[in-house]
Amino acid sequence: xxxxxxxxxxxxxxxDYGSRMGMWLFLFTELILFGGMFIIYAVYRFMNQQxxxxxxxELNTTVGLINTIILLTSSMTAAMSITAMxxxxxxxxKGLIWVTILFAAAFMLNKYFEWSAKIHHGIYPGxxxxxxxxxxxxxxxxxxxxxxxxxxLHVIVGVVFFLFILRHIAQKKVTPTSYVRLENGALYxxxxxLIWIFLFPLFYLIH
Amino acid sequence: MSEHQHEETHIVGYGNYVYIWLVLIAFxxxxxxxxxxxxxxxxxxxxxTIASAKSWFVMNYFMHLKYEDAxxxxxIAVALFTFAIFxxxxxxxxxx
Numbered sequence: 323x324x325x326x327x328x329x330x331x332x333x334x335x336x337x338d339y340g341s342r343m344g345m346w347l348f349l350f351t352e353l354i355l356f357g358g359m360f361i362i363y364a365v366y367r368f369m370n371q372q373x374x375x376x377x378x379x380e381l382n383t384t385v386g387l388i389n390t391i392i393l394l395t396s397s398m399t400a401a402m403s404i405t406a407m408x409x410x411x412x413x414x415x416k417g418l419i420w421v422t423i424l425f426a427a428a429f430m431l432n433k434y435f436e437w438s439a440k441i442h443h444g445i446y447p448g449x450x451x452x453x454x455x456x457x458x459x460x461x462x463x464x465x466x467x468x469x470x471x472x473x474x475l476h477v478i479v480g481v482v483f484f485l486f487i488l489r490h491i492a493q494k495k496v497t498p499t500s501y502v503r504l505e506n507g508a509l510y511x512x513x514x515x516l517i518w519i520f521l522f523p524l525f526y527l528i529h
Numbered sequence: 530m531s532e533h534q535h536e537e538t539h540i541v542g543y544g545n546y547v548y549i550w551l552v553l554i555a556f557x558x559x560x561x562x563x564x565x566x567x568x569x570x571x572x573x574x575x576x577x578t579i580a581s582a583k584s585w586f587v588m589n590y591f592m593h594l595k596y597e598d599a600x601x602x603x604x605i606a607v608a609l610f611t612f613a614i615f616x617x618x619x620x621x622x623x624x625x
Contacts, residue, residue: 342597346601346604353608353612354612361619364619364620365619365620365623368623368624369623390557391557394557398549398550400591401541401546401591402543404541405541408538505593508591509592515591516584519583520577520584522557522580523564523573523580527572528572
């Protein structure tokens with residue numbers, strides 16, 4: 323078609339606006355994925371109020387609170403890494419991404435100890451102890467494991483996402499003038515935070 | 530699409546994020562304290578109201594929604610409206 327006389331200048335197609343919009347559209351599918359489970363939770367809690375109340379006493383509010391603070395703080399450091407990148411401070415941006423990853427690891431470590439304690443007490447899906455409990459409590463713990471488990475899976479995916487971004491920074495694919503991948507990674511991470519904002523009161527704070 | 534190629538970049542200062550973080554931590558403190566007091570059925574109402582407020586801050590500031598075009602906000606409104614229909618119709622079935 324057009325002659326290549328002028329296209330010696332390498333042109334890379336780029337649409338940051340569309341890229342961010344695509345990420346938001348993906349996040350809506352996550353809303354529906356978790357939303358469906360929140361609806362199941364709501365209906366079962368509505369039908370088994372007393373049993374949900376008793377079952378929730380088993381959870382350690384302090385652990386839940388610590389993990390809430392960890393995720394809120396990691397969301398802040400993720401957002402700050404974009405500011406650092408925009409200001410051209412690549413080292414600081416990378417540092418903030420690493421801090422975010424460390425918070426994610428701390429969250430998972432907490433989750434590990436929390437789940438281990440539950441399993442140690444014989445509370446895990448299909449365990450004899452759990453199956454002897456009333457159906458409402460079985461439902462509560464089933465939802466607890468599935469919803470916090472799927473959320474934890476998202477934490478792991480978020481870490482992988484950030485590791486890719488760190489690699490792309492090293493490869494100069496993410497730079498102070500082109501950082502939409504970092505923005506999208508942060509958007510995903512904030513979604514993980516948003517889901518936990520609802521999981522925490524619904525599972526840990528039933529009194 | 531080319532009008533977006535040179536969109537102005539909005540740089541949010543570090544201090545602003547710390548401020549939002551403090552708000553989120555304060556909200557968390559209120560939820561935990563309120564749940565401890567035992568407000569009966571109001572605990573869940575308060576908890577969900579605070580969780581929604583926290584989400585509003587996260588989306589607007591951390592996720593930069595405040596600086597995005599109206600079309601992003603319209604998308605979110607549609608997504609949340611759809612989800613609200615799911616919730617509404619489910620409870621229509623179960624609570625009567």
